[in-house]
Amino acid sequence: xxxxxxxxxxxxxxxxxxxxxxxxxxxxxxxxxxxxxxxxxxxxxxxxxxxxxxxxxxxxxxxxxxxxxxxxxxxxxxxxxxxxxxxxxxxxxxxxxxxxxxxxxxxxxxxxxxxxxxxxxxxxxxxxxxxxxxxxxxxxxxxxxxxxxxxxxxxxxxxxxxxxxxxxxxxx
Numbered sequence: 001x002x003x004x005x006x007x008x009x010x011x012x013x014x015x016x017x018x019x020x021x022x023x024x025x026x027x028x029x030x031x032x033x034x035x036x037x038x039x040x041x042x043x044x045x046x047x048x049x050x051x052x053x054x055x056x057x058x059x060x061x062x063x064x065x066x067x068x069x070x071x072x073x074x075x076x077x078x079x080x081x082x083x084x085x086x087x088x089x090x091x092x093x094x095x096x097x098x099x100x101x102x103x104x105x106x107x108x109x110x111x112x113x114x115x116x117x118x119x120x121x122x123x124x125x126x127x128x129x130x131x132x133x134x135x136x137x138x139x140x141x142x143x144x145x146x147x148x149x150x151x152x153x154x155x156x157x158x159x160x161x162x163x164x165x166x167x168x169x170x171x172x
Contacts (some may be wrong), residue, residue, distance in 0.1 A: 030155035033133065036087035037157045040130045049120055058113045059130040063161070066124020070167060072107055074115060077169035079104045082162040087130075089159075092152060102165040111136045111158070118164060126163040133157060 037059075040046050046059040072078050079102035084093035096103050107115040113135030121127065133139065133155045141154035152158075 026154060029153055030133075033087055033155055033157040037130060037132055046130065049117060051120075057132045057135055058117050060117060061128045062125070063128060064124070064126040064163070066122045066126075066164065068123030068125070068164070068167075071122060072119055072164075072167045073170060074119060075106065075108050076167055077104060077106050078118060078167050079165040080118070080162050081165060082160055085159045085161075087157045087159060097161075104168060113158065114160060114162075117160075118162070121162075121164040123164050123166055126161070129158075129160045129162060131158040131160070 040059050041048070046061045048056065049058040049060060050056055080095075081097070081100065081102055082093075082095040083091060083097035084095060085091050091097075107118055110118075111131065113131030114129070116135070117127065117129045117131070136158040137152050137154070137156060139154045141150055141156060142152040143150055
């Protein structure tokens with residue numbers, strides 16, 4: 001039992017140290033992400049999502065236009081096909097890209113920029129979405145809740161290719 005405790009302690013220590021190592025070049029990472037995001041903001045193929053109540057800073061490019069007529073709400077459940085990458089194309093979440101099986105979730109359970117973009121899509125829309133760090137995982141990033149290992153670094157620009165397959169539940 002004592003050996004198991006020390007093994008677990010050692011594993012957590014190594015995981016936390018590897019998380020620290022990922023933060024060594026955070027200024028460089030922030031600059032790279034900022035530069036990529038600013039390039040998209042200037043690219044005329046992308047549009048900025050703007051509403052009176054939503055956040056600003058989410059850019060999107062239409063890949064396919066859908067035929068739906070209704071938009072999901074912040075508390076709706078949706079089914080989507082998606083893939084998440086960093087600004088440089090490295091995949092951090094394969095989502096449903098490999099199996100073509102839609103993933104279902106509540107828009108209230110995802111990062112603010114992703115939720116906001118989906119609320120502006122109709123069924124059948126397929127977009128490439130660029131989300132700045134402050135509408136994604138912020139300056140802290142995202143860490144595994146058990147090992148505290150860094151999954152997505154702070155200041156990360158998130159890029160999603162997403163297709164809204166269906167709106168499965170509207171709020172009451």
